[in-house]
Amino acid sequence: MAAYLVRRLLLTIPVLLGVATLVFALIHLVPGDPAQAMLGEGASQEEVQRLRTSLGLDRPLLAQYTGFLGGLVRGDLGTSFRYNTPVTQQITSRLGNTAKLALAAMLVAILFAVPLGIIAAVFRGRAPDHAAMTLALAGISMPNFWLGPLLAILFAVYLGWLPVSGTGSLAHLVLPAVTLGAALSAILARMTRASLLEELRELYVLAARARGLSGARAVLRHAFRNSLIPVVTIIGLQFGAVLTGTIITETIFAWPGLGRLLIQAINFRDYPLVQGCILFIAVTYVVMNLLTDLTYGLLDPRIRYE
Amino acid sequence: MMVKVGGFIVALAVALALFGPSLSPYDPSTQELARRLEGPSLQHPFGLDELGRDILTRIASGARISLLVGLAVVSVSSLAGMFFGSVAGYFGGRVDDVISRVIDVLMAFPGILLAIALVAVLGPSLVNVVLALSVIGWVGYARLVRGQALRAREFEFVQAARALGAGSPRIVLRHVLPTTLPSVVVQATLGMAGAIIAEASLSFLGLGVQPPTPSWGTMLDAGRAHLFDAPHLTVFPGVAIALLVLGFNFLGDGLRDRVDPKMQR
Numbered sequence A: 001m002a003a004y005l006v007r008r009l010l011l012t013i014p015v016l017l018g019v020a021t022l023v024f025a026l027i028h029l030v031p032g033d034p035a036q037a038m039l040g041e042g043a044s045q046e047e048v049q050r051l052r053t054s055l056g057l058d059r060p061l062l063a064q065y066t067g068f069l070g071g072l073v074r075g076d077l078g079t080s081f082r083y084n085t086p087v088t089q090q091i092t093s094r095l096g097n098t099a100k101l102a103l104a105a106m107l108v109a110i111l112f113a114v115p116l117g118i119i120a121a122v123f124r125g126r127a128p129d130h131a132a133m134t135l136a137l138a139g140i141s142m143p144n145f146w147l148g149p150l151l152a153i154l155f156a157v158y159l160g161w162l163p164v165s166g167t168g169s170l171a172h173l174v175l176p177a178v179t180l181g182a183a184l185s186a187i188l189a190r191m192t193r194a195s196l197l198e199e200l201r202e203l204y205v206l207a208a209r210a211r212g213l214s215g216a217r218a219v220l221r222h223a224f225r226n227s228l229i230p231v232v233t234i235i236g237l238q239f240g241a242v243l244t245g246t247i248i249t250e251t252i253f254a255w256p257g258l259g260r261l262l263i264q265a266i267n268f269r270d271y272p273l274v275q276g277c278i279l280f281i282a283v284t285y286v287v288m289n290l291l292t293d294l295t296y297g298l299l300d301p302r303i304r305y306e
Numbered sequence B: 001m002m003v004k005v006g007g008f009i010v011a012l013a014v015a016l017a018l019f020g021p022s023l024s025p026y027d028p029s030t031q032e033l034a035r036r037l038e039g040p041s042l043q044h045p046f047g048l049d050e051l052g053r054d055i056l057t058r059i060a061s062g063a064r065i066s067l068l069v070g071l072a073v074v075s076v077s078s079l080a081g082m083f084f085g086s087v088a089g090y091f092g093g094r095v096d097d098v099i100s101r102v103i104d105v106l107m108a109f110p111g112i113l114l115a116i117a118l119v120a121v122l123g124p125s126l127v128n129v130v131l132a133l134s135v136i137g138w139v140g141y142a143r144l145v146r147g148q149a150l151r152a153r154e155f156e157f158v159q160a161a162r163a164l165g166a167g168s169p170r171i172v173l174r175h176v177l178p179t180t181l182p183s184v185v186v187q188a189t190l191g192m193a194g195a196i197i198a199e200a201s202l203s204f205l206g207l208g209v210q211p212p213t214p215s216w217g218t219m220l221d222a223g224r225a226h227l228f229d230a231p232h233l234t235v236f237p238g239v240a241i242a243l244l245v246l247g248f249n250f251l252g253d254g255l256r257d258r259v260d261p262k263m264q265r
Helices: A001-029 A032-039 A045-055 A061-074 A089-121 A129-143 A142-158 A169-198 A203-209 A215-237 A240-251 A258-267 A269-300 B004-023 B055-091 B093-107 B111-121 B126-152 B156-165 B166-204 B218-224 B232-259
Strands: none
Touching: A001 B093, A001 B111, A045 B232, A089 A129, A089 A169, A089 A215, A089 A240, A089 A258, A089 A269, A129 A169, A129 A203, A129 A240, A129 A258, A129 B093, A129 B218, A129 B232, A142 A169, A142 A203, A142 A240, A142 B093, A142 B166, A142 B218, A169 A215, A169 A240, A169 B055, A215 A240, A215 A269, A240 A269, A240 B111, A240 B232, A258 A269, A269 B111, B004 B055, B004 B232, B055 B093, B055 B166, B093 B126, B093 B218, B111 B126, B111 B166, B126 B166, B156 B166, B166 B218, B166 B232, B218 B232
16 A cells, blocks of 8 residues: 555655646736736736836846746745735635635535435336436536526525525525535535446345345445445545535635635735736646545555555 | 437527527627516516527627637637647657647646636637637546547557558548547537636636626626525526536437447446
8 A cells, every 4th residue: 555655645746746837837928018917907017027026027037937936945935916815825814715615515516416326226127217307407407606596596585495695603504505516416416326336236145135124224324335446536526526616606605705805816916916826726636636546546455556 | 318408408509509699589698777687578588688688699709719618619629638648648758758748738637727727828719718618528428538548549440540651640640530530520529518607617717708798607696696686597497508508418428329239328
């Protein structure tokens, strides 16, 4: 396992370096002068020059690049142009809210998808299966920027049960979490169904039934537990989709997280903050994928000996 | 069955995009401010938006944008992906290493994050949306084609062509790429759904097509301010997106079942 761990960690380094390089290149893709773009057309030449100096844009490209990488190692992502505070401070202040939303969404997805997948597999080819899978397909096809407003219309406007935006209570979390969790839920339900169907074909399930176990017990105690490995992997791999999903969900429900911070930074042309948010989300994604791979390697020995 | 249902939905959307705007008695930009936010009626089946524009006509015009962006992104991404994927898979070695590392890095960005980043710095416009979505889009095709090209170079007919003295470009173009086409077509059909959702997401966030050009994403964004007083602004553009995406997903899934007999259960 140690060799697998080291190999997997070593493979991650060039990917992280590539991600950092791409994020560094972003500010240089701004058409014209980034400092001018940030300050607007009305800014004086001195103001533009001052900002160029503070962003380090007046230094040679290689010096900028090594400075950027050095900053990353020290956890320094620069200073936000809008807030005039360190980018890391802005990110950490919003991180808790995004983590709360992402975890709640994953919980909603699991609570909804697993029973749906089990019902579909057990009743394969019959009405409950068709109903569950149609629901799952609808969940995949329904973009969250439409589902969110629809849920808000139903539960906030017509029924008045839940608040339409903001934070503060658990009730505020319900609509954003369901909106964000719906697509993952649909994918998980399909995966649970497929994985459970595979297991139900196995002889040990038949043996359990032959020993007199009820159908429900054979499914839940034996087949379901074994079908969980691919489902757990999908949850890990889908974390990236959940993470990018927060950008839209937080915008819909005015949820003060990292995604909303990114969109606000874009609208304000706060490029250091944009770079910081993008880098943070991408690195979190890479690390989550790494953890998923390592967990998978731990669960299934065949993978680490490949 | 899936192919037929999907094909029907897509054909309907194409017909709406082609003929809808010219058949409609209204112009997508003409405002009737006195009747703004008016609900559905016989005269305006989907109602009027926040500036009193006919929503049905704007949905038909928005279909043009969605399909156009989808087609452009899928064409650019699939061509670039086929080129880099076949080169990496066929030649292997250093070339493959470099292309594969670039693919790894681009795949390290989740979903449309990189597209958001690119549009954020390049500025919001239709062309930049296509460019940004293609930059992330080609990677999936390249991976797919690379794997198949790797396999195809061992096929006997490819080795025979090599033995007969055919050059590498000819072998890749005439022998390797055709074997990858069925999978690429399936991926492209599913890619249309992805590109349409991505374009709408970017427009929803204010990073895509800019008003007054009608786009389904910007229509949904405008509807957000009127959830309480005019929910029809949100409902109809959303139905349009979900249906078209469902259509392409059905078509893609159905085609995949036909191309890969193992998928038929």
